[in-house]
Amino acid sequence: TTQQQWRPFNRSRVYMADLESALHYSLRVELAAHPVISGDNLSSLKRYISVLAKYFPGRPMVKNLLQSVNAWLTERGDSELLYSSLQDMLDNTGQIPDAVLPEGVKWVGCQGTQPHFRGFPCSMWTLFHVLTVQAIKTPGAQPLQVLQALRAYVHSFFGCRACASHFETMAREDMNRVSGLSTAALWLWYRHNRVNNRLAGDLSEDPAFPKIQWPPPELCPRCHTVKRNGDHSWNQEEVLKFLKEYFSSERLLQDYLE
Ligand code: FAD
Numbered sequence: 001t002t003q004q005q006w007r008p009f010n011r012s013r014v015y016m017a018d019l020e021s022a023l024h025y026s027l028r029v030e031l032a033a034h035p036v037i038s039g040d041n042l043s044s045l046k047r048y049i050s051v052l053a054k055y056f057p058g059r060p061m062v063k064n065l066l067q068s069v070n071a072w073l074t075e076r077g078d079s080e081l082l083y084s085s086l087q088d089m090l091d092n093t094g095q096i097p098d099a100v101l102p103e104g105v106k107w108v109g110c111q112g113t114q115p116h117f118r119g120f121p122c123s124m125w126t127l128f129h130v131l132t133v134q135a136i137k138t139p140g141a142q143p144l145q146v147l148q149a150l151r152a153y154v155h156s157f158f159g160c161r162a163c164a165s166h167f168e169t170m171a172r173e174d175m176n177r178v179s180g181l182s183t184a185a186l187w188l189w190y191r192h193n194r195v196n197n198r199l200a201g202d203l204s205e206d207p208a209f210p211k212i213q214w215p216p217p218e219l220c221p222r223c224h225t226v227k228r229n230g231d232h233s234w235n236q237e238e239v240l241k242f243l244k245e246y247f248s249s250e251r252l253l254q255d256y257l258e
Helices: 016-033 039-055 060-075 083-090 120-136 145-157 161-177 181-199 236-246
Strands: 036-038 080-082 224-226 232-234
Touching: 016 039, 016 060, 016 083, 016 120, 016 145, 036 039, 036 083, 039 060, 039 080, 039 120, 039 145, 060 083, 080 083, 120 145, 120 181, 120 236, 145 161, 145 181, 161 181, 181 236
Parallel strands: none
Antiparallel strands: 036 080, 224 232
16 A cells, blocks of 8 residues: 655645545545436436536636536436446546546645545535635525535435435525525534534544634634623624635635646
């Protein structure tokens, strides 16, 4: 076995390499476990791809690939999809110019200190925070579109089935009450913290990346306030500003890309 070299990275930044790795892993590894995709799963796939085609702030060749896959999926009316035909589209066997989904995973901000830590689940959270923030900046975006795509993807395909059932429970509680794009970004942030809280100290926690209520005061002092009785509370307006900056497309680092 080859020991992966640690890639130095800035812990307070977001890396395109993780986002592209999330695409590769979800589309070429998790989906490949479903040789035939139909019914609910097919609509989940369509929601996921259409959100990626619309909001993924990628390199031009990656956006082109996602848009071509989306157009292809939207046009075909069949009730069943063979994964192998999707795979041909992902690998661009039709040789559409300047359209590529890079092969393989390269975790950077989502590296774990052991192979079973972090990686793909970390990159899915990151991807969807980025997408909710992109939607805020997109005129005409529908408030629930990104969250529904995440919910559908996780429900149909996310390999961690316990995660999927936890997430579905949270979504069922109140996701449909989200009425605006900013509220959608905040909903995901808040639920992610609930998951962090539940998993703090769990065996799945990488000791070098403890589960905390995020963003910590070092990252965003203004996000935190103390109530008169001494309890902590979030300043959601500041959290929203912070999310929009932290996950913004202009701030994504392009290190380690081929
Ligand atoms: P992650 O929680 O994956 O976070 C990735 C990065 O996002 C962090 O490093 C930080 O920079 C940033 N971040 C952290 N918190 C927030 C926040 N609140 N808002 C915005 N950004 C933040 N694992 C289980 O064991 N049980 C589960 O039920 C479970 N449910 C999951 C549901 C979903 C939808 C997903 C995507 C993952 C789930 N996981 C679950 C996996 C788990 O949440 C972590 O992704 C995994 O343990 C890796 O943790 P991590 O340290 O890389 O940080």
